[in-house]
Amino acid sequence: MHSPFHPDYNPLIRKIESAHTLTGDERQALETLPMQVQVIKADQDIVREGDRPSRSCLLLSGFTCTYKITAGGKRQIVSFNIPGDIPDLQSLHLKVLDNSVATISQCRVGFVTHEDLRNLCARHPRITSAFWRETLIDAAIFREWVTNVGRREGVSRMAHVLCELLVRLRAVDLVEDHACDLPITQSEFADALGFTTVHVNRVLQQMRTDGLIVTQGSRLNIPDWEKLKQVGEFDPTYLHLENDQAAA
Amino acid sequence: MTLTLHPIRVATGFDEEGMLVLDEEERLVAVLVRLSDENEVAPGQWYLEAGFGRLEGIDRPTFSSLDMARDWIGQRLSRT
Incomplete structure (x- = not known):
């Protein structure tokens, strides 16, 4: 490889x-x-x-x-x-x-x-x-996004998308431990999550305070993966990864 | 349109103060929040936290002053 x-x-x-x-x-x-x-x-x-x-x-x-x-x-x-x-x-x-x-x-x-x-x-x-x-x-990802944007709030909605990105990036070897490059701006997250940029910023600050994420420039680190999955109600089944390690 | 402002505390989780915006018939039309200086997007600006009726479902802008926010809301509500 x-x-x-x-x-x-x-x-x-x-x-x-x-x-x-x-x-x-x-x-x-x-x-x-x-x-x-x-x-x-x-x-x-x-x-x-x-x-x-x-x-x-x-x-x-x-x-x-x-x-x-x-x-x-x-x-x-x-x-x-x-x-x-x-x-x-x-x-x-x-x-x-x-x-x-x-x-x-x-x-x-x-x-x-x-x-x-x-x-x-x-x-x-x-x-x-x-x-x-x-x-x-x-199509499964789109179904999950409709559910996420339509029915989850604030921190949970953001946590879910971050969990998804980390699992998908891991499947193509772009994650080290629980850290990855994530060059998505707050304005782009706003357009993806249906939030205002003000709300995205509040959510990210809350997540940093709660120890769910650590960010440095475009680098994202997830110190407590289990906690982030729990907050985001994240179940990777919809990504249908064959390799169980990818979801860990 | 003459709008009345009433200060109110808001539980956004940050050090932020709010303002209820009432129309001439004392109906709540909007809630403005002065964003914390720690906000990385629009520190210290007035944010349309919530809008009701004709202010519902629109883009929620930020304003550099309370007067600008009040003028903007007034114009939106006066549109026929």
Whole structure:
């Protein structure tokens, strides 16, 4: 396994291998998947609602978000995307995008044409299954977010999302102990959680005072994982990770 | 529209004071809170903590002074 800092580290393979054992052929097909790699700075749209893309984007490093905007201009972030995610994979089958995807931090993004993805899937049915499974888990994450934003309050709502991010980042080797880089701003958390930035700030200060989180710049450390899970009512079942260690 | 302000203590968990905002018929239309100086987003600013009726469900802005907050609320309520 390559470390996240190795240039050949492919978070997509790491993610798929967390649930499937790949054959040599399948692994090679993923490693040699033609990809146009671009570095995109923070706060840029990668795709926009209404686009008709002919390619999908694999996030190689950095964070992006999937979002929608109301007629009044309010943004709702509906998920955070981390390395290994293909946040617009659905455009392979759905012609018109019904959401936008934007970078949160500077990102390395690998663009893969739909034609190459179709060829990959036609030759390797188990990879097709893995992609299908990933989109089902995406739907599970959306269900969880509706519940979280609609029914949990303040600290609990924030704690739940932080737990989710930590578990997903751990699955692609981006967590050390219970610490990770999390370049999400308070304003972005506000758009994701349906809070005002003032409220996000109060919640984060409360969580720091209660010893639930320690932050330094974009570094997040969770000193008491069990306590954070309890406060966030977090049960990782919906992430369907095969490796039990990932949830620990 | 003439609005009346009544100071009130608020249990936000921080060192913050509040203000009830009443309309001409003595109905509560909003609660403003002067944010703690420790708030990292808008220290010391007046925040529309809660709004009722026509002030419900809108973006909740912060204001640098109580007068600005009162003017803004008055304008919102006067709109037909």
